[in-house]
Amino acid sequence: MFSYTVMPGFSDSDALGHINNTRLPVWFENARDPIFKIFTPEYNLKVWPLILARITVDFQQQIYLDAEIEVKTTMMKIGNSSFTIKQQAWQNGQCAATGEATMVHFDYQTKKTIRISDEIREQLEQHFEH
Amino acid sequence: MFSYTVMPGFSDSDALGHINNTRLPVWFENARDPIFKIFTPEYNLKVWPLILARITVDFQQQIYLDAEIEVKTTMMKIGNSSFTIKQQAWQNGQCAATGEATMVHFDYQTKKTIRISDEIREQLEQHFEH
Amino acid sequence: MFSYTVMPGFSDSDALGHINNTRLPVWFENARDPIFKIFTPEYNLKVWPLILARITVDFQQQIYLDAEIEVKTTMMKIGNSSFTIKQQAWQNGQCAATGEATMVHFDYQTKKTIRISDEIREQLEQHFEH
Amino acid sequence: MFSYTVMPGFSDSDALGHINNTRLPVWFENARDPIFKIFTPEYNLKVWPLILARITVDFQQQIYLDAEIEVKTTMMKIGNSSFTIKQQAWQNGQCAATGEATMVHFDYQTKKTIRISDEIREQLEQHFEH
Numbered sequence: 001m002f003s004y005t006v007m008p009g010f011s012d013s014d015a016l017g018h019i020n021n022t023r024l025p026v027w028f029e030n031a032r033d034p035i036f037k038i039f040t041p042e043y044n045l046k047v048w049p050l051i052l053a054r055i056t057v058d059f060q061q062q063i064y065l066d067a068e069i070e071v072k073t074t075m076m077k078i079g080n081s082s083f084t085i086k087q088q089a090w091q092n093g094q095c096a097a098t099g100e101a102t103m104v105h106f107d108y109q110t111k112k113t114i115r116i117s118d119e120i121r122e123q124l125e126q127h128f129e130h
Numbered sequence: 131m132f133s134y135t136v137m138p139g140f141s142d143s144d145a146l147g148h149i150n151n152t153r154l155p156v157w158f159e160n161a162r163d164p165i166f167k168i169f170t171p172e173y174n175l176k177v178w179p180l181i182l183a184r185i186t187v188d189f190q191q192q193i194y195l196d197a198e199i200e201v202k203t204t205m206m207k208i209g210n211s212s213f214t215i216k217q218q219a220w221q222n223g224q225c226a227a228t229g230e231a232t233m234v235h236f237d238y239q240t241k242k243t244i245r246i247s248d249e250i251r252e253q254l255e256q257h258f259e260h
Numbered sequence: 261m262f263s264y265t266v267m268p269g270f271s272d273s274d275a276l277g278h279i280n281n282t283r284l285p286v287w288f289e290n291a292r293d294p295i296f297k298i299f300t301p302e303y304n305l306k307v308w309p310l311i312l313a314r315i316t317v318d319f320q321q322q323i324y325l326d327a328e329i330e331v332k333t334t335m336m337k338i339g340n341s342s343f344t345i346k347q348q349a350w351q352n353g354q355c356a357a358t359g360e361a362t363m364v365h366f367d368y369q370t371k372k373t374i375r376i377s378d379e380i381r382e383q384l385e386q387h388f389e390h
Numbered sequence: 391m392f393s394y395t396v397m398p399g400f401s402d403s404d405a406l407g408h409i410n411n412t413r414l415p416v417w418f419e420n421a422r423d424p425i426f427k428i429f430t431p432e433y434n435l436k437v438w439p440l441i442l443a444r445i446t447v448d449f450q451q452q453i454y455l456d457a458e459i460e461v462k463t464t465m466m467k468i469g470n471s472s473f474t475i476k477q478q479a480w481q482n483g484q485c486a487a488t489g490e491a492t493m494v495h496f497d498y499q500t501k502k503t504i505r506i507s508d509e510i511r512e513q514l515e516q517h518f519e520h
Binding site for chain 2: 269303
Binding site: 275276281282285286289305308311312313314315316317318319368 | 406419435445446447448449498
């Protein structure tokens with residue numbers, strides 16, 4: 001399980017007085033940073049190894065200002081070249097939003113998918129939910 | 131069908147040289163504005179009538195700077211108190227991303243769902259895809 | 261004078277019920293797009309010709325949802341390698357925010373400033389406020 | 391001195407490969423959170439006590455992904471009803487951006503400024519730069 005913590009700010013809130021829904025995909029992406037580093041430990045933007053195929057977010061509770069949010073990320077499924085993770089945003093002891101994200105190991109030059117190596121697969125597998 | 135057009139700016143792009151995926155949920159939300167107005171023509175933030183239950187986005191093509199994006203929104207399903215729409219982002223003649231969004235007619239005071247009136251239902255039904 | 265129009269969306273607002281102040285620098289940047297194109301008509305991200313040195317924003321009126329914002333951009337001062345513009349955001353007939361932005365004609369490879377050519381200077385000069 | 395730390399994410403970067411300038415005002419606002427709490431310890435959004443009058447940002451160094459940013463905030467000047475702070479964003483031991491922000495103690499109902507109380511003034515004064 002990967003953990004990412006963020007304190008929401010005013011620009012994350014909206015006129016309904018809660019956190020705007022569009023901030024969840026941002027925090028979920030930020031929470032994927034340690035996964036990016038499994039694929040590119042040197043964070044090489046010129047040969048970036050992943051492309052995002054799909055995201056979902058289910059909004060279960062409203063999120064508010066003035067309390068930290070923790071995003072918990074676990075592995076759901078690992079295929080030949082793609083994998084899907086589950087991401088949950090918690091605030092004040094409640095799971096407020098649950099998302100999935102499917103990423104593809106990808107070569108931006110050739111626009112082709114790349115098989116996930118056994119070495120990377122082993123690292124990803126350590127983050128399956130127990 | 132509702133149409134919303136946006137020209138991406140630098141802050142919508144990211145270090146991979148394309149538009150960051152997290153901007154799609156923002157533009158999809160902006161594109162829902164005419165639907166908000168069906169429920170609250172006076173745009174009453176104090177008695178806001180809708181809450182977002184779920185979004186999905188499938189990323190089909192990379193989106194780039196310097197070309198307009200059109201978001202096309204159509205109705206998919208209308209239930210008793212909720213409804214689901216389909217949203218597509220087009221750039222340069224290609225559908226680059228497709229999303230769904232489920233919204234619930236909702237009373238923020240009582241935290242209860244509200245039945246969609248026949249009058250509103252009729253207006254929503256005019257936007258089913260043909 | 262350059263004109264850029266934007267309709268604010270929910271994610272631009274904040275919990276105080278108005279548009280969040282941090283959106284002004286974004287819209288002001290978007291409004292600079294035609295200036296970018298004077299320097300790089302082909303919008304060449306690999307040899308980008310400008311770097312931002314300084315921005316200011318004075319907030320004069322609160323900005324709200326549900327009414328278009330027009331950003332008017334005029335030239336204030338043109339130096340050897342830098343220039344400063346004035347940007348105003350108007351909503352409902354009122355100037356709500358006024359900013360300045362100083363940009364430098366810049367070579368990102370050598371990290372050196374570049375003299376503004378006479379040809380570009382003439383184009384910029386057409387946008388001085390009358 | 392108030393300190394706020396943030397790890398930039400992909401959506402903070404732009405197509406030039408660095409962090410987009412418009413993120414600085416966001417992080418500077420987030421870094422003002424402890425100042426907001428001096429004025430409203432209970433974070434009361436319904437009687438919010440401050441309005442932003444002016445911001446400036448000087449961009450001194452490019453900021454990049456994959457290294458934390460610390461925003462250091464100090465008091466510059468305290469008037470009858472307004473005060474100005476200095477904010478610096480540091481990354482990798484360098485000051486990358488310096489801003490000022492002027493806030494006004496304000497009553498959103500009557501749209502009038504409010505005198506800063508001695509109690510609050512004393513708390514603000516503890517954050518002058520030494």
